[in-house]
Amino acid sequence: MTSLDVSWHAVHRMMDETRRRPTFSAVWSLRLALFSGALAISGIVLHRFLGLSTPVLLNVLKAAFVGGGLALLLALVAIVRIWFTGRSGGAAAFGGLLFSLALFAWPAYYIPVVRDLPAINDVTTDLHAPPPMSALANLRGPGANPADYPGEHFVEMQAVAYPDLQPFLLSRPVDEAFEIAAQTVRRLKYEVVSETPPGGSFEQPGYIEAVDRTLIIGFPDDVVIRVMGDSETSQIDVRSASRYGQHDLGQNASRIRTFFAELRKVLDSSVPAAAEADNARSKGRATQQRRGGRGRGDRRN
Template sequence: MPDQTPALKRSRLAHGGFIAALILAALAVLAGPLHRFGVIEFPIARHLLTAAAIGGPVVAIVCLVAAILARPGRGRRGRTQALVGLTLSLLVAGFIWSLVRTAMSLPMIHDITTDPADPPPFTAVLALREPGTNDPAYGGVELARQQKAAYPDIAPLVLPVTPEAAFDRALETAQTLGWQIVASDRAAGRIEAVDTTLWFGFKDDVVIRISHSPEGAVVDLRSASRIGLSDLGANAMRIRRFFAVFKDIG
């Protein structure tokens, strides 16, 4: 005797929530690469992330309701889709909101240096900056105060070596980190470079200054973002990473 069990109808709500979650994930993931490869400008990429951050909780609620309505015994299929959509939308929203929380916990600064009293100036990299980027001039006392409060560990590195030896190691470190070397002057003890971030392809400028000290040599760095008010701590992390690799090379 043929099976008379009626086929379960697919839940449109579950399917729609799942598709919406996929779209949100695509917006969040592709916003960076699309900006990195010049397809969209940064304001548009930021709007895509905002849409994903706001839409994530909404889609999560839709998927949760769909999962409840499509539970066993309700005559609908699509519960798995709804649960996958719920998980995906929460992950997307959670990731973006974690970036927001990070930004809110840090000062709105994007220019970090080991020597706020006498920050190394940018010169060679200025020609690479497009109109509308952040002012390359250092922000002065107020910026220094905010940096000290947020990143008290950022300080010059003093080494018992000659400035020439420190310069060679600094240049090797920058190359190891994959920075684009724009200018290097061993006699002047200066290196300028550009570091491109992985996700969005932001171009951040870096200047390294090597100077003489009674102990041997002093290594100072300055790292600044070309766009954006807050760097989410990226420039401080870049300086820390430089010094960590610098010490490993030595």
């Protein structure tokens, strides 16, 4: 065997070893995709259960999506190289591709929602005088949305997108309506921040300020419930506003609908008790009238 043959065999062995070794892009696409997914999940868990602040979580998610995008790009490069060169690493490349796509499947799910719903983050049943934030305003730190209602451009978009959101009117005294609203808040497990009972007239409404969190990630949304009325009728208005983010994905409107649906259940459950009380009062008055009639008859006799 000549030296040329030896060199040729050595080159062949090197080429075979190179083909058997996975490509750099395939290996790192999988590693980066797994790391990005773990980073996103860890951030969500820490935020939901261990008190990680929302601004920090948002930065963590941004980093995770950047990593996922880079992993997707590396996976595509690896697949092309493997196709043309026959290098190994197909499993790693497809793994990186699938894991990175899985990471982006979550935000991609909301693309139709973003397309169909307006980019607003503050929704109210009273577009002309939204319930103001008082105690909740102190919870909105740096990076959070302003506590004041955004203004007319939100009014126009909400009126078109959510025409069903209107004040809740009921034929109950304002004190009773406030208690019904407070009971609804407790049943929905909102975190109550402040509670101010009404003064008994439309000029002195009562307020409940509370925090509700999204189911999975636990983003905090602020809720203000205003109850005003008199001794006969009442009006309940609700304002739900995202503390962070420019698009609420319809969450605030859905929350108000859920609140009113639960309030109707509380209201319906209180009707029998109210009816029984009315019946008891009616029976009491009838008994007094009968007794009074007998007493007057005895005196006349």
